Amino acid sequence: MNPVRALGAGFLKFLAANGRLTVFALNGVSHCVRPPFYPRMILRQLIDIGYYSLPVVALTTLFAGMVLALQSYTGFSRFSAEGAIPSVVALSMTRELSPVLAGLMIAGRIGASMAAELGTMRVTEQVDALETLSTNPIKYLIVPRLLAGVTMLPFLVLIGDILGIFGGYVVSVYKLGFNEQTYLINTWNFIESQDVISGLVKAAVFGFLVALMGCYHGFNSRGGAQGVGAATTNAVVSASILILIANYMITEIFFAQ
Template identity: 70%
Template sequence: MTQKLEWRFVNKLGRVVLNFFKATGELGLFTMETVYHCMTPPFYGKAFLRQLVEIGFYSLPVVALTTLFSGMVIALQTYSGFSSISAEGAVAMVVLISVTRELAPVMAGLMVAGRIGAAMAAEIGTMRVTEQIDALSTLSTNPYKYLIAPRIVAGIVMLPVLVLIGDIIGICGGYMIGVSKLDFNATTYLTNTWEYLKPMDIISGLVKASVFGFIITLMGCYNGFHSQGGAQGVGQATTNAVVSASILILIFNYILTEIFFTI
């Protein structure tokens, strides 16, 4: 009986490990094929432009709101913490660094993962289960080129744009709280912000955003493309796309931070 139980455990563990390697291998192959098709013609310009609008324009309100409130909260928190050691003057710098290096890219990434990653997985997943992707192939159109490549490239291009706008709005949020609630002098706050502004802070945030854009669109497309069954399969693909993209964003945020600021 005990042996049976042990075997069952080994069996289950083996299946989990095998499934993990199978999924990793499939994702690896999908990524390679996607990168290849992103770089080789034909290119579908219209599909790319549609995705730019979908990812960039329609995500702008949610990214603007999250970065605005993040900047405001950081200003308040920094002030309440730093005032005890009489370092209130550092509020502008802390807002600047936190927003540009971390908050704008990560918040924008997570918000876009929820909005765009889910939408992509649902759309492509529905196309898969209703044979629309097979139909594309029979119409001599490569689904990787028509469906996946425009989304991936649009994600890589648009996320940095969103983050750049998020940077400005986040810093404005800090400025608004600093001037209206914490009684900072407007000119001094702006001068402090400008003084501490380093190109590396902005660049690191934008590079992170590009990587996050790739991750979000890749996970959305991968999960949608491999969805099976009917409505349940599409629902599962959508959940997987958002969860996996969010986790990967946090992991890669750490890795990129380490690369940029400790090496």
């Protein structure tokens, strides 16, 4: 095939895929505010995303905070700037590390699980069965996942913020010999509400992206086990990339001078 033609065909395919995703997202969001709602399904997703993801997010952010304190000390001690460690840990965790790490962990855990579950439902005709039982699959399957993604990730990130700062505190106080009170006062004085809020906004956006990618790829999967496998991979990869892109854009909006 002519290379220009191939490039054009690829570009058109890319636009078509983006169009389908946009229509799917708008459809899902519009159904979020229109009854009927399925409280049991929403509760199930809230528990699945919020409660069952807590250990993985907690461990990730705790150790990220600990490592951050250690690495910062290694660098800052060269300039006798160890006193900046509490603020560096607090700002890094709340603004960047906690939301991004939680988002990526949730993309792996929840995005993959959503794509696999919905993909299996699609290829085993369970989605068709919903339609025949007068139930809109978008309302029953997609809306609870989108709502749970948007609402639960900020809670997880808030807990991640606390645990990350706690991890930095433990390493600084018990390993690097910082004064407990000074560390806590420095952390409290440097951190601002905007730091935490920007992290929570990022978390809500990341939660939406993870749920959207999991639902979109799962709901549209075709071709049996291989199709479900491909949907799962696509959901995780696309959610992870979108999280990193969205992270830059939200940071630009909040903190660009």
